Amino acid sequence: MTAASHDLIRRPIFFCAALFFWLGLATEVFAFTLPPVWRWSNPQPNGANIYGLQSASGTYVEAGERGQIFLSSDGQSWYPIDTGLTNSLRAVTFLGGRLVVTGENGAMLISDNFSTFYNVSQSTTDWLVGVAAASNLVVAVGDNAAIYTSTNAVVWTRQSVGFTTWLNGVAYGTNTFVSVGAAGFIATSANGTTWTIRTSGTTTNLNGVAWLGDRFLAVASGGKTFTSPNGVSWTAVTTGVTNDLYVATGTNNSRIAAGNLALLLQSSANYSNQLAATLAAPAPSWPYYAAAWNGSNYFVAGEAGMLASSYQTNATTYWNATTNSYWSWLWHVTHLGSNYIAVGNYGTILTSPNGVSWDAELPPTSATNAVLLGVGGTTNLLLITGSQGTVLWATNTFWWNAVSPVPTTNDLEGVWYDGTRYLLCGGNGTILASTTGTNWVARSTPTNAFLMSFAQTSNTLVVVGDSGVILTSQNSTNWTRQSSGTTNWLSQVRYLNGSLLAVGNNGTILTSTNGTNWSSVASGTTNWLNAVDYVNGAWFIAGNFGTMLISTNAVNWTNVGTLTKKSLYGLVIYNGQLVTVGVEGVIIRSQIIPATNAVNITEYSRKSGQNIFLFAGQTDQRFNLLSTNRLVTGTNSAWLNTARLEIYDSGGTLLYLDSASTNSSNLQFYRTVSTNH
Numbered sequence: 001m002t003a004a005s006h007d008l009i010r011r012p013i014f015f016c017a018a019l020f021f022w023l024g025l026a027t028e029v030f031a032f033t034l035p036p037v038w039r040w041s042n043p044q045p046n047g048a049n050i051y052g053l054q055s056a057s058g059t060y061v062e063a064g065e066r067g068q069i070f071l072s073s074d075g076q077s078w079y080p081i082d083t084g085l086t087n088s089l090r091a092v093t094f095l096g097g098r099l100v101v102t103g104e105n106g107a108m109l110i111s112d113n114f115s116t117f118y119n120v121s122q123s124t125t126d127w128l129v130g131v132a133a134a135s136n137l138v139v140a141v142g143d144n145a146a147i148y149t150s151t152n153a154v155v156w157t158r159q160s161v162g163f164t165t166w167l168n169g170v171a172y173g174t175n176t177f178v179s180v181g182a183a184g185f186i187a188t189s190a191n192g193t194t195w196t197i198r199t200s201g202t203t204t205n206l207n208g209v210a211w212l213g214d215r216f217l218a219v220a221s222g223g224k225t226f227t228s229p230n231g232v233s234w235t236a237v238t239t240g241v242t243n244d245l246y247v248a249t250g251t252n253n254s255r256i257a258a259g260n261l262a263l264l265l266q267s268s269a270n271y272s273n274q275l276a277a278t279l280a281a282p283a284p285s286w287p288y289y290a291a292a293w294n295g296s297n298y299f300v301a302g303e304a305g306m307l308a309s310s311y312q313t314n315a316t317t318y319w320n321a322t323t324n325s326y327w328s329w330l331w332h333v334t335h336l337g338s339n340y341i342a343v344g345n346y347g348t349i350l351t352s353p354n355g356v357s358w359d360a361e362l363p364p365t366s367a368t369n370a371v372l373l374g375v376g377g378t379t380n381l382l383l384i385t386g387s388q389g390t391v392l393w394a395t396n397t398f399w400w401n402a403v404s405p406v407p408t409t410n411d412l413e414g415v416w417y418d419g420t421r422y423l424l425c426g427g428n429g430t431i432l433a434s435t436t437g438t439n440w441v442a443r444s445t446p447t448n449a450f451l452m453s454f455a456q457t458s459n460t461l462v463v464v465g466d467s468g469v470i471l472t473s474q475n476s477t478n479w480t481r482q483s484s485g486t487t488n489w490l491s492q493v494r495y496l497n498g499s500l501l502a503v504g505n506n507g508t509i510l511t512s513t514n515g516t517n518w519s520s521v522a523s524g525t526t527n528w529l530n531a532v533d534y535v536n537g538a539w540f541i542a543g544n545f546g547t548m549l550i551s552t553n554a555v556n557w558t559n560v561g562t563l564t565k566k567s568l569y570g571l572v573i574y575n576g577q578l579v580t581v582g583v584e585g586v587i588i589r590s591q592i593i594p595a596t597n598a599v600n601i602t603e604y605s606r607k608s609g610q611n612i613f614l615f616a617g618q619t620d621q622r623f624n625l626l627s628t629n630r631l632v633t634g635t636n637s638a639w640l641n642t643a644r645l646e647i648y649d650s651g652g653t654l655l656y657l658d659s660a661s662t663n664s665s666n667l668q669f670y671r672t673v674s675t676n677h
Contacts, residue, residue: 036550039620042587043325043585046070049564051063051090052090052092053291053292059073060299064089064305065089065565085119087103087107089103090102090128091130091131091140091169093138094133097112099114102129103129105127107121108120108121108140127142127143129168130179138153142166142167143166146167159193168180172211176230179195179209183203184203184205184220185197198234202236204221207246207247213251214252216228216231217250219246219259223240223243224236225237237271245264246260256291258288258289263283280316289301297309307322328345328348329583330350331343336376336382339351339353342570343375343384348360349362349363349400355587362398364392366404367386367392372385372387373387375415382396382397385413386411389407390402391424407432410426412426412430413450418456422435425463428450431445443476446471449469451465455494456495460515464484464492468484482515488504490503491505492532498513500514501554509557521555528567529544530569531568536576538551539554544567546564546567547559547568566582567583568580575593578591594674598674601614602615604670613625613658615645615647617647617674618652619647619651621674623645623674624642624645625671628669642658
């Protein structure tokens with residue numbers, strides 16, 4: 001790292017508790033941040049599949065796919081933890097005050113303060129999908145009868161057991177550990193070392209187990225549940241549903257079981273369906289994989305980060321999703337004028353001024369059920385294309401009109417403006433041209449393949465599509481087919497940094513300098529590649545299963561992945577920020593070129609032994625807070641790193657509380673230094 005500027009404010013800002021505080025700032029500049037630091041924009045609070053959820057001592061913890069952990073002090077506002085893992089995290093518990101998280105391929109993380117996490121992963125490919133703790137022993141279970149025990153969650157021992165069944169969950173109660181697994185398997189242990197197989201009375205897969213204060217509750221596929229006061233004798237309890245159940249939690253007088261489009265509450269003899277539309281405030285109908293009870297409210301989480309919580313009024317249970325999010329699949333994203341625009345299923349149009357917070361725009365009535373596939377145009381005329389010839393136009397991002405009658409019944413996807421006219425492409429070799437965006441004329445093409453995307457060099461238009469089709473034109477009217485050397489579907493073509501680059505099925509990457517001669521480049525993946533962009537010496541390609549390829553020469557590619565394994569269909573980079581969209585409304589972002597503007601300390605106060613800072617900068621900006629009690633001319637040796645921080649708020653502000661120093665110095669100076677790590 002090299003310092004770019006250091007601007008120390010030269011005046012006292014305030015006086016507090018006999019200390020003068022001078023507020024300063026500095027910024028360090030980096031060409032780009034690799035690998036990218038990803039953050040969720042949609043769904044909110046995150047879009048990760050959540051498999052573990054716990055509440056203890058006023059802290060809520062979510063654990064999910066791609067090594068993601070999220071923390072909250074109220075169950076409503078969440079912030080991410082960078083764990084350094086990409087393993088799927090599956091289970092959460094507390095050993096005293098120590099947080100323990102387990103998951104894919106023996107993944108294990110522990111933390112005593114929720115800010116510093118230690119990786120104590122085990123050398124195994126077995127997934128550890130369940131974890132539970134007594135006061136002085138923690139047990140993790142998983143694939144191939146894997147059972148690990150520890151007294152401190154740091155040093156673990158794999159136990160040798162007399163069975164090989166895959167285990168799906170474990171719970172602790174009444175001085176007994178109970179583990180459940182495939183084909184109705186149940187085993188119990190008093191010490192985590194010696195296990196006794198019990199009779200469950202079922203051959204159905206048992207997916208999870210919980211201790212409810214007076215009984216164990218095991219949940220299973222097909223909507224089945226089983227209870228036991230001691231883990232030895234088990235009784236089947238009818239739920240009234242046939243959905244697979246994955247998780248349970250609660251107390252001796254109230255409990256829930258949740259699973260695939262299922263959420264059941266039992267506070268008396270029978271379960272009640274908490275998804276029923278007849279309820280005053282039902283929970284969202286969703287796949288739920290995790291649940292927690294905080295002593296008064298239930299929390300359930302699952303697919304694509306869905307999080308719902310309960311509350312009671314006059315003995316009636318109500319549910320609400322913690323945030324408003326958008327769940328439609330998104331197929332394309334671009335930046336025009338001052339806004340990002342993403343489009344998708346069910347006429348979804350989302351816009352954002354910053355890539356962080358997104359709003360839904362109202363499509364015309366005729367397009368509410370359309371699959372919107374492409375978006376583009378100019379700042380003066382925005383165009384959206386979609387299924388069965390849907391074409392929408394607007395002169396702003398919030399007032400959309402439909403072209404009627406539709407210019408074709410073929411699906412349309414690609415949108416382009418060649419400097420004179422607007423162009424659309426789509427199914428059955430369709431290319432349409434218009435100077436107004438409302439009256440369209442079909443062009444003759446030498447193919448009936450689905451055409452996906454346009455690009456333009458200084459003198460050549462290029463369009464790509466199904467079966468490796470590549471067409472070129474010098475006037476947008478006459479199109480010539482070129483040899484691509486592949487029959488793979490080509491999803492997108494872009495003209496970036498002086499070269500054409502096309503991406504597609506089976507990890508296809510093609511490059512060309514003129515649109516006529518194309519060369520294949522090894523991508524290192526067979527995943528479908530969907531979209532490509534370039535910034536400041538680096539190319540980025542988004543694809544299926546969370547693929548994100550990066551190259552600094554367009555030849556050698558590295559798959560760095562993202563926050564999710566959901567497929568990504570659209571990608572755009574604007575002002576150094578990468579935004580990519582895809583399945584289940586996924587919108588994730590990364591500030592590839594770090595913000596160079598200063599992070600300002602706009603307000604400060606001291607209260608109850610804490611320093612309270614209000615910072616103002618840019619969302620996703622990382623910075624260090626430095627402090628010193630003396631200023632030394634010409635050196636930074638006196639500055640100490642007080643905290644590493646990141647601005648998460650979409651408004652670019654951060655409220656930070658820090659324990660006040662007991663240093664007796666009369667002066668204390670602070671400044672910020674932007675960083676990329």
